[in-house]
Amino acid sequence: MSTDAxxxxxxxxxxxxxxxxxxxxxxxxxxxxxxxxxxxxLVWVLNELGWHHxxxxxxxxxxxxxxxxxxLADIFFxxxxxxxxxxVMEYLENDKYYRYLTxxxxxxxxxxxxxxxYLITADNVSWLGIDGGLHIVDKIGxxxxxxxxxxxxxxxxxxxxxxxxxxxxxxxxxxxxQSFYGHFYIEHNRGHHVRVATPEDPASSRVGETFWAxxxxxxWGGLKSSWHLEKVRLERLGKKSWSPRNEVSSAWLxxxxxxxxxxxxxxxxxxxxxxxxxxxxxxLLEAVNYLEHYxxxxxxxxxxxxxxxxxxxxxxxxxxxxxxxxxxLQRHSDHHAYPTRRYQTLRSWDGAPNLPSGYASMILLAYxxxxxRRVMDKRVLAHYGGDITRANIHPGKRDQVLARYGADAPTGxxxxxxx
Numbered sequence: 268m269s270t271d272a273x274x275x276x277x278x279x280x281x282x283x284x285x286x287x288x289x290x291x292x293x294x295x296x297x298x299x300x301x302x303x304x305x306x307x308x309l310v311w312v313l314n315e316l317g318w319h320h321x322x323x324x325x326x327x328x329x330x331x332x333x334x335x336x337x338x339l340a341d342i343f344f345x346x347x348x349x350x351x352x353x354x355v356m357e358y359l360e361n362d363k364y365y366r367y368l369t370x371x372x373x374x375x376x377x378x379x380x381x382x383x384x385y386l387i388t389a390d391n392v393s394w395l396g397i398d399g400g401l402h403i404v405d406k407i408g409x410x411x412x413x414x415x416x417x418x419x420x421x422x423x424x425x426x427x428x429x430x431x432x433x434x435x436x437x438x439x440x441x442x443x444x445q446s447f448y449g450h451f452y453i454e455h456n457r458g459h460h461v462r463v464a465t466p467e468d469p470a471s472s473r474v475g476e477t478f479w480a481x482x483x484x485x486x487w488g489g490l491k492s493s494w495h496l497e498k499v500r501l502e503r504l505g506k507k508s509w510s511p512r513n514e515v516s517s518a519w520l521x522x523x524x525x526x527x528x529x530x531x532x533x534x535x536x537x538x539x540x541x542x543x544x545x546x547x548x549x550x551l552l553e554a555v556n557y558l559e560h561y562x563x564x565x566x567x568x569x570x571x572x573x574x575x576x577x578x579x580x581x582x583x584x585x586x587x588x589x590x591x592x593x594x595x596l597q598r599h600s601d602h603h604a605y606p607t608r609r610y611q612t613l614r615s616w617d618g619a620p621n622l623p624s625g626y627a628s629m630i631l632l633a634y635x636x637x638x639x640r641r642v643m644d645k646r647v648l649a650h651y652g653g654d655i656t657r658a659n660i661h662p663g664k665r666d667q668v669l670a671r672y673g674a675d676a677p678t679g680x681x682x683x684x685x686x
Contacts, residue, residue: 295591299416330408337625345586351611362611383544388400419551422594423442424440424443444521464563485557497513564659584622584626598616
């Protein structure tokens with residue numbers, strides 16, 4: 268199966284099978300549209316009723332959605348488990364309805380950013396039932412909400428950035444501009460997918476490493492790696508690092524132009540909120556990175572190379588609600604096996620390690636290291652048959668991890684034959 272643009276244009280007969288999630292994917296657009304379809308109308312209604320303090324809550328719609336509503340919905344609606352049959356995969360892959368939904372995320376994402384920029388800097392928003400401008404707490408809530416929309420937008424950029432269609436790769440970079448994280452496009456595709464589940468990968472977390480220790484390592488490591496990857500590519504072409512063809516610096520330039528235009532239109536007072544929403548956006552992505560490969564590692568072969576990436580090197584979680592909001596990203600083993608495969612055809616793998624809940628719930632757990640270790644370390648230990656030395660362990664915490672989970676275990680990493 269291919270996702271080449273030429274092949275996607277070829278007509279494929281409609282199968283008798285019907286995708287029960289076909290119209291559920293429309294819910295994925297709730298994140299970028301929620302502020303102006305639910306949030307602001309609710310602010311107006313609550314102010315009209317005289318409930319002014321309660322009217323401040325909808326400005327925090329982003330964290331309410333990600334940290335409360337989606338985890339509860341994951342618990343209520345449970346696992347997904349619906350895989351498309353092999354005979355419809357090509358039809359599904361070429362059905363453009365699915366890709367158009369990802370394209371639609373972008374105009375709504377930026378419409379929300381513009382509305383938020385206006386609300387944060389406006390001196391009078393009486394049309395919302397508020398005297399004067401927004402309170403600083405409302406502005407912070409609004410910036411965090413917009414940041415989370417940008418963070419989920421990074422997942423949309425991830426979906427588009429893996430495709431071979433040039434338009435989709437450009438849309439990916441545009442989606443990343445809001446979070447000033449355009450280098451993710453380079454690092455993820457050419458760095459993470461090559462080094463996944465190895466100690467060299469800044470986006471693969473280790474046993475004993477908290478999210479708060481992982482965050483600076485992956486943010487700085489991803490930035491350095493993306494620049495290095497572009498530098499090497501340009502040297503092969505006989506170009507300098509600061510060439511206009513450098514896709515990292517051109518992505519940053521796109522963000523700089525976007526921010527400059529926003530500050531020129533709405534004023535310099537917008538700057539701290541722009542920075543806040545960007546940090547919130549890429550931090551949400553890094554929280555997802557933290558849980559996707561925690562402790563998992565590709566073993567060395569007899570020849571000293573890493574074994575090929577396999578389903579056992581990614582944590583999966585097939586919960587229907589988070590699946591809809593993150594375009595099946597939770598079917599992570601299939602994504603690493605087939606990076607260009609479109610979201611609607613990603614499958615849940617039997618035998619792959621599974622998280623106990625959806626990504627949204629697990630992100631909350633990642634923020635609380637003692638609870639995270641209590642839930643996840645035993646799963647890593649079980650995954651490696653009780654031999655913690657076969658896991659990806661944080662070097663600085665190795666002695667503590669071995670003391671906690673098996674100080675008497677062998678210290679060498681296991682090897683696989685013939686890979």
